[in-house]
Amino acid sequence: MIYPWHKKQWDELRANLDRLHHALLFSGPPGCGKAVFAEDFARSLLCRCPGAAGEACGVCPSCRWIEAGNHPDFRRIVPEASAESVSGEAAEGVSVARKPRSSQIRIEQIRSLGDLTSVGTHQSGRRVVVVRPAEAMNPHTANAFLKLLEEPPSSTYFILVTGDPARLLPTLRSRCRKLGFGKPDAGEAVAWLAQQGIPEPDLALRAAGGMPLEAARWADPGYRSLFDWFIGQLADGAAVDAVGVAAAWEARNRGRAEEPGGPALSTLVIWLQRWLFDLISCRMGGGPVYFAGARQVLEKIASRSLLTALFGCYNEAIAFRRVDEHPLNARLFMEDMLSRYARALPAAGSR
Numbered sequence: 001m002i003y004p005w006h007k008k009q010w011d012e013l014r015a016n017l018d019r020l021h022h023a024l025l026f027s028g029p030p031g032c033g034k035a036v037f038a039e040d041f042a043r044s045l046l047c048r049c050p051g052a053a054g055e056a057c058g059v060c061p062s063c064r065w066i067e068a069g070n071h072p073d074f075r076r077i078v079p080e081a082s083a084e085s086v087s088g089e090a091a092e093g094v095s096v097a098r099k100p101r102s103s104q105i106r107i108e109q110i111r112s113l114g115d116l117t118s119v120g121t122h123q124s125g126r127r128v129v130v131v132r133p134a135e136a137m138n139p140h141t142a143n144a145f146l147k148l149l150e151e152p153p154s155s156t157y158f159i160l161v162t163g164d165p166a167r168l169l170p171t172l173r174s175r176c177r178k179l180g181f182g183k184p185d186a187g188e189a190v191a192w193l194a195q196q197g198i199p200e201p202d203l204a205l206r207a208a209g210g211m212p213l214e215a216a217r218w219a220d221p222g223y224r225s226l227f228d229w230f231i232g233q234l235a236d237g238a239a240v241d242a243v244g245v246a247a248a249w250e251a252r253n254r255g256r257a258e259e260p261g262g263p264a265l266s267t268l269v270i271w272l273q274r275w276l277f278d279l280i281s282c283r284m285g286g287g288p289v290y291f292a293g294a295r296q297v298l299e300k301i302a303s304r305s306l307l308t309a310l311f312g313c314y315n316e317a318i319a320f321r322r323v324d325e326h327p328l329n330a331r332l333f334m335e336d337m338l339s340r341y342a343r344a345l346p347a348a349g350s351r
Contacts, residue, residue, distance in 0.1 A: 002040060002055060003212070004192055005184030013041060013179070014054040021177035022152040026132070027165045028181030033212025035132050038161045038180065039076075042066075042128040045157060046073060075116055077131045079103050105136045107230045117153035125155055132161035135166055142169045149175040183210045199224075202292050208302050209274065226252070230268055233338075234275050235294060237301045238345040242338035250331045265333065266324040272341065273317040280310045304346050313344035 002010050013020070028034040043056035047063055050056060056063050065071035080102045116127060132139070137145060146169065149158065165173060186205065189212040193201035197225075198218050207227070208214035217223045233245045249268070275298075278288040282302035288295050302310075320337055 001036065003036070003184075004188055005212075006033060006037050006181070009037065009181065010041070010053070010178055017054075020157065022156065023149050023158045023160070023176040025160045025162065025165065025168075025173065025176035025178045026181060027178065028161050029183065029209075029211065030163050031208060031214035032183065033213050034163075034181040035161050036213070038130050038132065038159045041073065042130050042157075042159055045126050045128050046071065047164055073116070073127045074130045075113060076127065077109050077113075079105055079133075079136045090160075102190065103136065104138050105131065105141050107138075107141045107144050110137075110141055110148070113148065114320070117148075117156055124220045127153070127156040127158065129156065130159045130161070133164075134160040134162040134172075135164050137168075140171070141174055146172050146175065148216060184212060185208060189215070200293075206292055207274070208288050209290065227271070230271055231275070231291065231294065234272065235297045235301075235343070238342050238343050238347045240338055242335045242342060245338055246331045246334040247335055248308075265330050266321070268334070269317060269320050269337065270323045272337065273314065276314040276317055279305065280307065280314060281309050283310060301345060305344070306346075309344040313341055316340050 013024075026034045026038050040056065043058075043063060043066055044050055044054050047056035048060040048067065058067075062071065066074050112259055116129070131145070149172070152158075160168075160176060162168060165178075167188060189210065190201045190203055193204060193212055193215055196219065198204055198216055200214070200218075204215035204218040205212060208217075210289060218227070230245075230249075233240050274290040278291050278294075278298050281287065281289055281304045282295075282299045283305060284307070288298050317337070320333075324333070
């Protein structure tokens with residue numbers, strides 16, 4: 001699917017297809033759709049019967065092979081923790097001991113590309129490798145990948161996707177042609193969300209920081225339920241029961257393997273960070289940026305809060321974001337996070 005706000009980037013790449021750079025770097029904030037764009041563009045490069053705009057047909061053998069995960073000229077390099085496939089044992093319901101899945105792209109994954117580039121292409125005359133997120137490559141892995149870019153195999157295209165290009169090696173960035181993906185126009189995004197049947201698309205978009213793909217997750221009842229529940233807890237202000245909320249969150253997730261991209265602990269940290277931003281905005285005389293539907297609650301809490309305390313808590317939330325993907329104990333992590341939030345706010349009637 002080519003999203004309306006990506007038409008410019010799509011047309012630019014298709015117009016230069018005959019002189020396409022062998023390494024492309026797609027960068028942009030989470031939720032803007034850059035990863036989907038990368039996958040769609042990769043499919044279009046290998047499709048046998050592309051449409052009028054160059055989009056993949058979705059039905060030719062090449063498209064079906066990519067969908068099935070066995071196209072001989074396509075590789076998707078992602079961290080183990082992001083892999084969408086499961087082993088045969090797990091698929092059959094057999095309990096197996098597992099090591100924690102790595103959040104990094106391993107050097108062995110890059111070295112395995114030698115099998116792809118050492119033989120001829122299958123039919124289209126092209127090979128495509130998608131690496132996402134590119135910042136998941138550690139320095140050793142990035143250096144191994146850099147060697148591929150320095151001596152690119154014939155007819156092979158590398159598409160790197162990142163939300164933080166500054167974390168990539170400068171030499172790696174310099175080998176790529178960069179294409180930026182920003183926040184789409186709000187009106188265009190709201191119209192698209194409405195077409196997708198998203199309830200309250202304007203509120204959803206604001207809560208998602210203007211990112212339509214994040215806002216589109218409101219269509220998932222489980223995601224919306226978690227959002228409403230967690231924001232409801234934050235609305236209790238200093239009275240929030242940090243221990244109880246952490247226990248309830250753990251119970252919601254017990255016995256359920258989290259789906260790729262599903263509501264994770266990091267999602268809740270982002271929501272807290274945005275809530276604190278709105279408290280600061282209201283305390284300084286502005287209105288909420290993210291949670292317009294909770295304006296009265298935000299203004300009530302903000303009016304009794306010290307601005308220095310709110311800024312301090314906001315900075316702590318930023319620090320939590322650096323480690324939220326790998327906490328030693330998720331429940332204690334949430335207890336600590338919400339306890340700090342509660343301590344930053346005055347108790348009811350104290351001011």
